[in-house]
Amino acid sequence: MHSYDTIYDVIVVGAGHAGCEAALAAARMGCSTLMLTINLDAIALMSCNPAIGGLAKGHLVKEIDALGGEMARNIDATGIQFRVLNTRKGPAVRASRAQADKQLYRLRMKRVLEQQDNLHLKQGEVTALYREGDELKGVDTRSGIRFMGRTVIVTTGTFMRGLIHIGLTNYPGGRAGDLPSVGLSDQFRTLGFEVGRLKTGTPARLDSRTIDFTRLETQHGDNPPQPFSYSTERITMRQVPCHIAYTNPRSHEIIRSGLDRSPLYSGVIEGVGPRYCPSIEDKVVRFPDKERHQTFIEPEGLETVEVYPSGMSTSLPIDIQIPFYRSMEGLERVEIMRPAYAIEYDYVDPIQLHATLETKLIRNLYHAGQINGTSGYEEAAGQGLMAGINAALRVQGNPPLVLDRSEAYIGVMIDDLVTLGTKEPYRMFTSRAEYRLLLREDNADLRLREKGHSIGLVPEELYVGFLRKQEMILAEQMRIAQTRLSLNEQEMAFLEEHDLADIQRGTSLEQLLKRPEITYAELSLFDDVSRETRTDVREQVEIQIKYHGYIERQKEQIERARGLEHARLPEELDYFSINGLTTEVREKMQRYRPDTLGQASRIPGVTPAAISVISIALKANSWKTLKGCE
Amino acid sequence: MYLEDTIAAIATPVGCGGIGIIRVSGSDASIIASSVFVKQGNGGLDSHRFYYGRIVDPLDGSLIDEGMAVLMSAPRSYTREDVLELHCHGGYLIVQRVLDACLRAGARLSEAGEFTRRAFLNGRIDLCQAESIIDLINSRTDMSLAFAQSQREGLLSARLKEITDSLRNALALIEAFIDFPEEDLDETALNRIDSLVQSAHNSLGELLESFAHGKVIRDGISVLLAGKPNVGKSSLLNALTLEQRAIVSHIPGTTRDVIEEIINIDGLPVRIIDSAGIRESRDEIEQEGIRRSLEKLALADLVLFLVDGSAPLDTNDRDLLQAISGKQFVTVVNKSDLPSVVGDNELPGQTEIVHISSKIGSGIDQLRNVIFKKFVSDGVMSSRDHVAVTTVRHRDILVRALAGLAGFCSRLSSGVSGELLAIDLRDSLSAIGEITGETTPDTILDIIFSSFCIGK
Structure with a gap:
């Protein structure tokens, strides 16, 4: 093995959505960073759907942006349809989603990486971690070069022992067209990691020239398109629509006729698939009464005829795939350009990680993305960013950055993963966040900019703009609390019309805005100044007031939980030596090894009484140590 | 903390x-x-x-x-x-x-x-x-966790499970429409939310009522001692409780108020209610006592129909038998220490007959055994009605849960958005979870994925 002469601060293994954020974060924080990928032409490739965002995922993207990550800017620059979902619901559950031009997306990300100071990109397949004694020193590659690094972030996606299935045919691959990563997961097993197997799938890519779009419903994006990033002024890409098609009973018949050759139903696939992203055969088998299933035909880019039929992934053989896709109205003549397939891959149970994403077994080794059992570009990017940040902070000798469940979806996700582990591909949902009303897309900057800036990821000019916005929000909040209504006749008439006749002279604008019958925009009738307020400022002021009661309630809950969240459990704590715990609790604590009492309280079966007992034992420990009478 | x-x-x-x-x-x-x-x-x-x-x-x-x-x-x-x-x-x-x-x-x-x-x-x-x-x-x-307790709590948990299942289903509906706006979900499903929460609300209300009115076994399965005056009800109560609590005398009508005592039969808490002897009476105070007895009769889970085995049955006995005919009862023939003049064939045939003497304490163990078996057979309490909220802690929790649901219902009808409704439901669910020890968001996802075809 030839040792390369540079010692990097951070080595990132993989260049998917996790790897890109990890490498950029580390390099931007001033660490000399090496990114290693099996294929330099596949950086930030969207292996599955050509879209970013959606419910809870849009939230993740905005949080990544607020902290100084790249994903939001990348989709803003390459997105070809933008929509805000759930506009009929409240701001907490509104979310952004965009279709990407898949090739432009990866090319732009590659360019950003290439132009980043401190960051080096090299092609190479990592086959093993290199250790001296117990100490992690770098990585070995298939081509015989050893790279030395102080920290290593592994983001292997679906590549570790990847196995592609099309019908009963299967062959090793990390993604259609790419080689798998072999060797690394075997080493993980040898090192004592629990390695499991997951499965996911992707639909066929279809030739849009063979689809009759006149017979499909058209779905346009929002006009004007709203960007993801706080630093994007407007979307300049040409915008295109998606189309909606449906399966029918005949499609389902075709699917059923191929089930005997499904790797899923014949038991060839052992990996666990995601319940929220079932293959079409899963849908047909599990919901036999449903007469049709919807699919969005999503463009893969502006300059390609390839389109992606969402929700139509399958691992059935190609001779079933062809008649199946052609059974849909408007798709009778459709040509498949790339077949659908399922892929199985190794993941490392994330229960073996600290909340910093550093592994508990090997110091200075971090895992991010699908290796942790997640699915989704946004989930991967969020973890990649945090792993990059924490590796950099480690190298710099600074304390780690861990986001709380009450601060960010990223915090919820990582806490879920490291506290409970996962047995199926983990995806973010807003329902996973207990403080959902506080974790909104619209306030991701208010929640996280400060943090991003303090670790050196958010550049000064963006930070100054953010401070300005914060001041304006405060000023406007004060102003409407102090401005009182004088009420002329026209205004009184308006109030009466809106069932607000009880509002009297001298009531503050804030009081008025608290009423559900009125919006901030309508304040302009009573108040000239409000017309001038910037949209993003007005949005915050309005939400703060409208959600006030709920926000306070959630803040109280956070306050109550704080003690537990901050009580750290020492790594060497032996739960079998603590009197008063049931065997079940002891075994769970020993297996999950939570870092804090808060995490412990979220483990199913660990009761409040057990938490009390452990907290007593904790006090006793520190007390013993203090007195020196161990 | x-x-x-x-x-x-x-x-x-x-x-x-x-x-x-x-x-x-x-x-x-x-x-x-x-x-x-x-x-x-x-x-x-x-x-x-x-x-x-x-x-x-x-x-x-x-x-x-x-x-x-x-x-x-x-x-x-x-x-x-x-x-x-x-x-x-x-x-x-x-x-x-x-x-x-x-x-x-x-x-x-x-x-x-x-x-x-x-x-x-x-x-x-x-x-x-x-x-x-x-x-x-x-x-x-x-x-x-000993036997009787676990039975009671098991039944309470079963009722709470029905309630949480309804609430979780309602929450899953709300969450599905929040998290999957692009799925082709059947919006008519939303109409079920109201009825799901209403039924949970009602069940919770009933459970709380069980605490407030003692209908069920907060303080024991209620067993009413019924019999004409001076048949030995108070003596039996004393024999069962081994304690002189009721006033015992041979003057008919001594017990004018209702006296309750909790006894423990193999871990099953049983509330024995001694009542004023039921008979025609002109004494106003005693009449009040009788009125209360009849009220208690309606609420009792089991009646011990007490007759004096040493004297022939009379119209008072038969009237009383008439009054309790709709209830679950056991016939207890007292004064077995005296020569018996009442044959078993004169007594109602559909239930057990136990011969006792509260004076010398014979037959008491057998009676305790019969009472126990009335409620517990094969280790399972027989009646759903006996589910009860038994502790102040549980009551406090259920009051909180109920308040959450009341808030939910009023907000639902005023058209509040789903993510806010979900907060009320989650509060109620996590309150109930303090009794049952479970609530994880993942169970909601389980319900969503099993009831809706989700996936793009």
Whole structure:
């Protein structure tokens, strides 16, 4: 093995959505960073759907942006349809989603990486971690070069022992067209990691020239398109629509006729698939009464005829795939350009990680993305960013950055993963966040900019703009609390019309805005100044007031939980030596090894009484140590 | 952890002993003392002195019990905080009521081991002591899993499970429409939310009612002693409880009020209700007693139909038999120490007949056994009606859950958005989870994925 002469601060293994954020974060924080990928032409490739965002995922993207990550800017620059979902619901559950031009997306990300100071990109397949004694020193590659690094972030996606299935045919691959990563997961097993197997799938890519779009419903994006990033002024890409098609009973018949050759139903696939992203055969088998299933035909880019039929992934053989896709109205003549397939891959149970994403077994080794059992570009990017940040902070000798469940979806996700582990591909949902009303897309900057800036990821000019916005929000909040209504006749008439006749002279604008019958925009009738307020400022002021009661309630809950969240459990704590715990609790604590009492309280079966007992034992420990009478 | 607030708990084993002690610890102990305890004479409570007085409801001042109180100011107390102890009569019900009064006066129900934890954290006891006390608490918890208790709690959990299932289904519907706006979901499913929550709301209300009215076994399965005057009801009560509580005399009509006593039959709490002898009476006070007896008859889970085996059956017996014909009953032939003149063929044939003598104590064990078997067969309590909320803690929790649901229903009808409705449901679910020990968001996802075809 030839040792390369540079010692990097951070080595990132993989260049998917996790790897890109990890490498950029580390390099931007001033660490000399090496990114290693099996294929330099596949950086930030969207292996599955050509879209970013959606419910809870849009939230993740905005949080990544607020902290100084790249994903939001990348989709803003390459997105070809933008929509805000759930506009009929409240701001907490509104979310952004965009279709990407898949090739432009990866090319732009590659360019950003290439132009980043401190960051080096090299092609190479990592086959093993290199250790001296117990100490992690770098990585070995298939081509015989050893790279030395102080920290290593592994983001292997679906590549570790990847196995592609099309019908009963299967062959090793990390993604259609790419080689798998072999060797690394075997080493993980040898090192004592629990390695499991997951499965996911992707639909066929279809030739849009063979689809009759006149017979499909058209779905346009929002006009004007709203960007993801706080630093994007407007979307300049040409915008295109998606189309909606449906399966029918005949499609389902075709699917059923191929089930005997499904790797899923014949038991060839052992990996666990995601319940929220079932293959079409899963849908047909599990919901036999449903007469049709919807699919969005999503463009893969502006300059390609390839389109992606969402929700139509399958691992059935190609001779079933062809008649199946052609059974849909408007798709009778459709040509498949790339077949659908399922892929199985190794993941490392994330229960073996600290909340910093550093592994508990090997110091200075971090895992991010699908290796942790997640699915989704946004989930991967969020973890990649945090792993990059924490590796950099480690190298710099600074304390780690861990986001709380009450601060960010990223915090919820990582806490879920490291506290409970996962047995199926983990995806973010807003329902996973207990403080959902506080974790909104619209306030991701208010929640996280400060943090991003303090670790050196958010550049000064963006930070100054953010401070300005914060001041304006405060000023406007004060102003409407102090401005009182004088009420002329026209205004009184308006109030009466809106069932607000009880509002009297001298009531503050804030009081008025608290009423559900009125919006901030309508304040302009009573108040000239409000017309001038910037949209993003007005949005915050309005939400703060409208959600006030709920926000306070959630803040109280956070306050109550704080003690537990901050009580750290020492790594060497032996739960079998603590009197008063049931065997079940002891075994769970020993297996999950939570870092804090808060995490412990979220483990199913660990009761409040057990938490009390452990907290007593904790006090006793520190007390013993203090007195020196161990 | 709530180290600063004031906690309360029953310090004596439940259901036994002549005296019950309720202990309160925390900075509000003396305030609570002044609102639930009215001592004789003027002035407040000096520390470390025992006072005699009345224990009252802090809200309306109504009498709960007469008893003793002692306030131990910090740091000379078990927890090194201000501690109040209230000593009252040891009946199951009274102790719960006194605790309830303390909670209403502002204390929080303590968690298991919390007094000990405070004592330890404040340096009052060392770790060894704390650990041994925790062991004790745990072993007591194990005991509480003993047969009858587990049956009761099992049934309560089963009812709560029905309720949480409804709520989870409702929540899953709401969440599905929040998290999957692009799926082709059937919007008519949303109409089910209202009925799901309503049914949960009603069931919760019923459960709470079970606490409020004692219809079910908060304080034992209710067993009514019914029989004409002087047939020996009070003696039987005494024999069952081994304690002279009811006034026993041979003058018919001595028992004018309803007397209740809790007994423990192999772990099953049974509330035995002695009633005024039911007969035609011109005595007004006695008539009132009879009226109450008949009321109790309607509420009783089981009637012990008591006849005097040493005297022929008369119209009073037959009238009474008529009155209880719709109830579940056991015929008890008393005075088996005297020559029998009543043949079994003269007695109703559809139920067991037990011969006893409360005077010499014969047949009592057999009777206890018969009562037990009426409710527990093959280890399962037979009637759904016997599910009950039995503790103040459970009641507090269910009140919170119910409040959440009431909020939910009013917000649902005023068209509030799903993510806000979900908060009310989650609060209620997590409250109930404090009893059942479960609520994880993942169960909601399970329901969503099993009831909707989701996936793009």
